[in-house]
Amino acid sequence: MAQYARGSAVAVIRLRNPPVNALSLAVLQTLEDGLKKADADPSVKAVMICGENGKFSAGADIRGFSSPKRLGGALGPIVSLIESSEKPVVAAIEGVALGGGLEVALGCHYRIAHVKARMGLPEVTIGLLPGAEGTQRLPRLIGVPAALDMITTGKHIPATEALKLGLVDEIVEENTIEAAIRLANKVIGQPLGPRRLSLKPVPKVPNMEAFLDEALVKVKRQARGCLAPELCFQAVRAATQSPFAEGVRRERELFQVLLSSGQAQALQYAFFAERAVRRWATPSGASWSSAAPQPVRRAAVIGLGTMGQGIVTSLVKANIPLVALEQDLENLNKGRKAVMLLLQREAMKMEGGAQILDFHNPAHLQFTVDFDLLRDVDLVIEAVFENMALKKEIFHKLSKICKPGALLCTNTSALNIDEIASATNRPQQVIGTHFFSPAHVMRLLEIIYGRHTSPTAIATAMQLAKALKKVGVVVGNCFGFVGNRMMFPYVQQAVFLLEEGSRPEAVDQVLEDFGFKIGPFRMSDLAGLDVGWRSRKDQGLTGPSLPAGTPARQRHGQRYSPLPDLLCEQGRFGQKTARGWYLYEKAGGRTATPDPWLHNFLSQYRDTHGIQTRFIDQEEILERCLFSLINEGFAILAEGIASGPEHLDVIYINGYGWPEHRGGPMFYASTVGLPRVLAKLQKYSEAHPDVPGLRPSAFLKKLVAVGNPPLKEWMSYLSQQSSKL
Numbered sequence: 136m137a138q139y140a141r142g143s144a145v146a147v148i149r150l151r152n153p154p155v156n157a158l159s160l161a162v163l164q165t166l167e168d169g170l171k172k173a174d175a176d177p178s179v180k181a182v183m184i185c186g187e188n189g190k191f192s193a194g195a196d197i198r199g200f201s202s203p204k205r206l207g208g209a210l211g212p213i214v215s216l217i218e219s220s221e222k223p224v225v226a227a228i229e230g231v232a233l234g235g236g237l238e239v240a241l242g243c244h245y246r247i248a249h250v251k252a253r254m255g256l257p258e259v260t261i262g263l264l265p266g267a268e269g270t271q272r273l274p275r276l277i278g279v280p281a282a283l284d285m286i287t288t289g290k291h292i293p294a295t296e297a298l299k300l301g302l303v304d305e306i307v308e309e310n311t312i313e314a315a316i317r318l319a320n321k322v323i324g325q326p327l328g329p330r331r332l333s334l335k336p337v338p339k340v341p342n343m344e345a346f347l348d349e350a351l352v353k354v355k356r357q358a359r360g361c362l363a364p365e366l367c368f369q370a371v372r373a374a375t376q377s378p379f380a381e382g383v384r385r386e387r388e389l390f391q392v393l394l395s396s397g398q399a400q401a402l403q404y405a406f407f408a409e410r411a412v413r414r415w416a417t418p419s420g421a422s423w424s425s426a427a428p429q430p431v432r433r434a435a436v437i438g439l440g441t442m443g444q445g446i447v448t449s450l451v452k453a454n455i456p457l458v459a460l461e462q463d464l465e466n467l468n469k470g471r472k473a474v475m476l477l478l479q480r481e482a483m484k485m486e487g488g489a490q491i492l493d494f495h496n497p498a499h500l501q502f503t504v505d506f507d508l509l510r511d512v513d514l515v516i517e518a519v520f521e522n523m524a525l526k527k528e529i530f531h532k533l534s535k536i537c538k539p540g541a542l543l544c545t546n547t548s549a550l551n552i553d554e555i556a557s558a559t560n561r562p563q564q565v566i567g568t569h570f571f572s573p574a575h576v577m578r579l580l581e582i583i584y585g586r587h588t589s590p591t592a593i594a595t596a597m598q599l600a601k602a603l604k605k606v607g608v609v610v611g612n613c614f615g616f617v618g619n620r621m622m623f624p625y626v627q628q629a630v631f632l633l634e635e636g637s638r639p640e641a642v643d644q645v646l647e648d649f650g651f652k653i654g655p656f657r658m659s660d661l662a663g664l665d666v667g668w669r670s671r672k673d674q675g676l677t678g679p680s681l682p683a684g685t686p687a688r689q690r691h692g693q694r695y696s697p698l699p700d701l702l703c704e705q706g707r708f709g710q711k712t713a714r715g716w717y718l719y720e721k722a723g724g725r726t727a728t729p730d731p732w733l734h735n736f737l738s739q740y741r742d743t744h745g746i747q748t749r750f751i752d753q754e755e756i757l758e759r760c761l762f763s764l765i766n767e768g769f770a771i772l773a774e775g776i777a778s779g780p781e782h783l784d785v786i787y788i789n790g791y792g793w794p795e796h797r798g799g800p801m802f803y804a805s806t807v808g809l810p811r812v813l814a815k816l817q818k819y820s821e822a823h824p825d826v827p828g829l830r831p832s833a834f835l836k837k838l839v840a841v842g843n844p845p846l847k848e849w850m851s852y853l854s855q856q857s858s859k860l
């Protein structure tokens with residue numbers, strides 16, 4: 136609701152819809168009623184609009200987009216109603232003014248903001264554009280370049296920047312509401328024409344068309360298949376080409392296109408999925424609602440390789456004092472140098488920079504080779520390389536040295552948490568924290584509980600994720616956990632496709648056209664082929680421990696491709712050695728070029744193994760890679776490793792470059808239709824009976840059998856029927 140109150144000559148309309156004062160139909164109705172009441176009351180000389188509880192408004196109620204006509208019908212006209220008021224209207228912006236919230240403020244004649252407020256038009260991030268005339272008013276107020284930047288990226292800007300851009304008239308450090316009322320009283324009787332943005336011309340930019348053409352190229356490049364940024368651009372371009380009313384008509388048309396594109400639905404699903412995974416639960420009944428986190432006042436990171444460096448950087452950025460430990464002085468100095476470089480770069484990106492990070496102060500960041508300094512820390516993150524024996528040795532030592540309540544985290548991408556915990560005297564405090572590289576950039580933190588991990592430990596790890604500004608997703612313990620376990624069949628299919636006749640660049644292209652930031656072969660070259668090779672050697676799949684006489688393309692009765700092993704045997708580890716699945720300009724180079732040597736090598740390989748080369752079309756590439764990944768997702772859900780499809784989707788969007796506008800793999804499967812996914816898996820499985828990853832999961836079959844229910848109902852079928860799976 137909104138609340139209308141009148142004390143002096145200034146009527147106050149307060150937007151009220153906790154927790155973020157989202158603009159529901161009810162809120163809009165009271166806003167409209169309040170405006171009309173103020174208009175009709177001769178003793179009211181001005182109006183002030185603010186939000187309840189220190190937040191202006193986070194914009195339209197996103198859940199209301201399922202009835203867009205009613206919402207759309209309401210907001211634009213109300214913004215016009217505000218602007219056309221004959222009494223001055225002042226917006227008092229505290230907390231956030233986002234989306235429709237900022238559009239309401241743009242309809243006001245004056246805007247005053249608290250210094251800590253943030254503003255933005257983030258509609259693009261949920262697949263829409265500002266549909267309440269914001270694409271027409273904002274360029275008139277702050278100019279086309281700044282408006283285009285805000286509208287096509289959706290970024291939130293701080294009040295200080297808003298003031299510089301002219302988006303607000305004033306910022307205050309004290310009581311925004313009182314300041315807004317003072318301003319409202321001051322401007323009573325002043326002409327309102329110059330304050331009505333719809334009447335202002337769009338400020339000219341020298342060579343506007345050339346500027347816009349260049350901007351469009353940039354927008355398209357960054358959008359990678361997502362429609363909203365380009366349509367946001369078109370709406371702003373309309374503001375530069377047409378009068379206000381025509382621009383508004385164009386904005387509405389484009390809004391409708393986005394609303395019916397399917398991408399908006401996917402992005403809005405992703406928005407709520409990210410919030411839903413905070414409400415974690417485990418099959419044993421532990422949950423976010425009953426578990427309380429322990430405070431983390433001081434932490435430690437063990438191992439200053441690439442992962443450790445990123446984790447240290449993340450902790451420093453979150454202002455968590457820490458000890459960084461290496462095994463010897465040589466590695467410590469190397470690690471320290473790399474961390475300092477990362478921190479300097481991060482400080483340069485931040486407002487306030489080095490003063491805020493304060494990483495030169497040993498009370499905040501201490502480098503050591505002395506394990507004893509870990510005695511007092513509340514939490515340790517071990518980030519040494521993936522070797523079970525080494526990790527167990529470290530955890531044994533930690534359980535002797537660390538204080539009784541300390542949480543012991545292992546950064547691993549696949550290893551068994553229970554086995555690591557078994558090396559300690561406190562398995563309830565051992566938990567997996569799988570960071571993604573680069574750890575100070577990637578948002579995902581997979582949090583893996585073991586058989587004995589306590590609810591407090593899970594809650595503390597989730598709290599840590601929040602402090603690090605990461606998305607924590609709680610999952611169960613199995614090889615590869617959720618993300619990598621789903622990735623294995625995807626990468627396996629990609630390699631099998633090469634055996635059968637495809638090329639790395641063809642497979643990568645299909646998946647990049649789908650929207651992945653990077654295809655599987657480019658990804659493998661970036662991560663280093665030696666990482667997987669080491670793991671396969673440890674598993675006895677290749678290398679000296681492979682029993683003599685093992686067929687080259689079979690392991691444990693299943694199809695196996697030795698191609699990645701053969702590349703590694705040639706010293707082709709990817710970017711770091713200037714060759715892998717592609718050729719690079721130099722060791723560490725980033726520009727992948729298709730490699731004739733590799734094409735020739737693949738032909739010889741097929742000849743050696745009597746494989747008939749065939750043309751593989753884009754559809755088959757896409758389906759075999761994606762459906763095998765999705766199939767594994769269904770198996771994970773059936774095993775209770777993750778508590779819902781949203782968890783898998785959040786993991787894929789935030790850790791694996793899955794295109795957000797496709798909502799994550801499980802959401803994507805729901806849009807393709809589970810019967811189609813199943814039918815295709817059945818077809819490919821028949822053609823490749825020795826590939827378990829293509830064999831449809833029992834849970835997928837069950838969901839198809841019960842009539843392809845909507846995603847939000849999937850888990851209910853599992854709990855009722857799991858015994859029959």
Ligand SMILES: CCCCCCCC/C=C\C=C\CC(=O)SCCNC(=O)CCNC(=O)[C@H](O)C(C)(C)COP(=O)(O)OP(=O)(O)OC[C@H]1O[C@@H](n2cnc3c(N)ncnc32)[C@H](O)[C@@H]1OP(=O)(O)O
Pocket residue numbers: 154155157193194195196197198203204206207208210211231233234235236257258261263264265266267387390391407410411
């Ligand atoms: C005939 C047709 C013509 C066509 C014309 C159509 C015209 C349409 C008119 C207007 C269109 C307007 C578009 C919009 O305004 S879209 C909304 C834009 N706003 C956003 O995208 C903001 C989204 N929210 C956030 O970024 C954050 O939530 C933030 C506000 C920054 C707060 O962050 P934080 O403090 O971290 O808190 P949470 O994110 O956990 O949020 C708390 C709970 O609030 C829920 N929430 C937040 N925003 C909204 C929203 N806009 N609508 C509904 N619900 C929202 C959020 O889900 C959390 O709840 P829960 O944990 O239960 O999920």
